[in-house]
Amino acid sequence: MMGKAVTISEADLAFIESYDPSVFPPNAVTADVILLTIRSGRLAVLLVERDNPPQQGCWALPGGHLDPEESITQTALRELSEKTGFTAEPTHLEQLQTYSTPGRDARDKKVRVTSVAYLAFMPDPGTPRAGADTRSARFWAVDDLPEFNSLIVQGEGPILAFDHAKMLNDGLERAAAKLEYTTLATAFVDDRFTISDLRHVYEAVWRCDINPANFSRKVKATPDFIDPTGSQRATGRAPAGLYVKGEADIISPPFFRPALA
Amino acid sequence: MMGKAVTISEADLAFIESYDPSVFPPNAVTADVILLTIRSGRLAVLLVERDNPPQQGCWALPGGHLDPEESITQTALRELSEKTGFTAEPTHLEQLQTYSTPGRDARDKKVRVTSVAYLAFMPDPGTPRAGADTRSARFWAVDDLPEFNSLIVQGEGPILAFDHAKMLNDGLERAAAKLEYTTLATAFVDDRFTISDLRHVYEAVWRCDINPANFSRKVKATPDFIDPTGSQRATGRAPAGLYVKGEADIISPPFFRPALA
DNA sequence: CGAATAGTGTCTGTAAGACACTATTCC
């Protein structure tokens, strides 16, 4: 559903003319992107190594400031492209949550920094190149990141800047939840894929094993989840059918992930 | 899980000293609250009639500007209290989404206005009183609001300001979805409630009839959803057991709402 | 051949939903 276009009345035009925005305190608004992909069967997230203060040398989610004429979603896409050199857009992008706790960014001492986090999925886009303000950029397997709620030991993994560990955690939970009732697993695989490819997405995001027989049957029984192409992929041990994403965005009944261990 | 507390290094302190926030364009950040309750068995939302431009005379979600020292969640609670006179806090408050499309607020001509929408639930708190900048404040039954995606005819219902119709729509969808897999229906009823009370919440939010027999059995079979108090309420036709909310926040397996008609 | 993968058949346990039926209270 679209919002109704806002028309500006004459009374409002007059008001705006005389409106003084400086009566309200200044704010900075940024967008940060949690870009997830599957590499070597493992769930991985894109991080950039900061080349400037604050938190110079820490690893952070790619992101940056909202420009005046762009939507915050456009900010997310622009920063992702600028910081990583990727030309392809993610196959899925959704807003996750907004983080605005006072003190989350050291710059809060001068201006309040509110960040809108985005969650993005795409098939493995290859190796990023470091962009503006970044020392390096790479995918990290989520399993290789330090436990978010334990002490971080130098050298064992990247140190995450700001509250990005919390953002990432929220994003991983959202991703796992969304695979239950949507067809978003297809956002992680190439245009044409096998049912095994799709199952590997579920296994990576949910961190569990899934029975191939039951999964195959369930995917094929869900209306408009996947459409057969008729062709087969013969690179594996046995030939497997190739499919494309179907029309459905919501799957009903849902796929349930196993209860947490 | 908590985010790691951010400690500020000496390098960052020096950086912050010299940091000039005016290199980034100015922004306004606001919080708007979608407060839902059940009145006379119908789902209702709190709206305030604007007494100042822009969109003077339109109905809007209660909300306002982020103060420098508060979290955006605190902004939501403060504005709700200021605009309606309610002293009790909602029994549930969660962040919904952030709205930042250029042009969503006429003040965008001077300063970009980004709004963080919150979704709140509580038992019927009675009649609000209009606060600062508001001509009046009242609950509207959601069914009595004009269709969001049709032309709004003057006099048939409140005209919603800004993109608040879209926010409300997103909030209603979130509320309906959350009743499926959480125990949040209890946030709409008093401390002690009957199973019928709880069923009426589901019926109002999902806008459907639910079989009382199956609902009763399912609620009682879900571990830690509700705890019996031992006492009974005798105001209805037949005595009904009184319950309080149990420990669980998530229900598994979920309650499914009927497929959309 | 043996190992690995793709996929079918079949069985079991759980749960949603339909509905008949009983019990209690108010009018």
Added chain:
DNA sequence: GGAATAGTGTCTTACAGACACTATTCG
């Protein structure tokens, strides 16, 4: 008594998950 509400019993259907089994390809 009659109407409305609270709650139990029971039956049917659907589906998740377990697992045996077949088919195909690669080494």
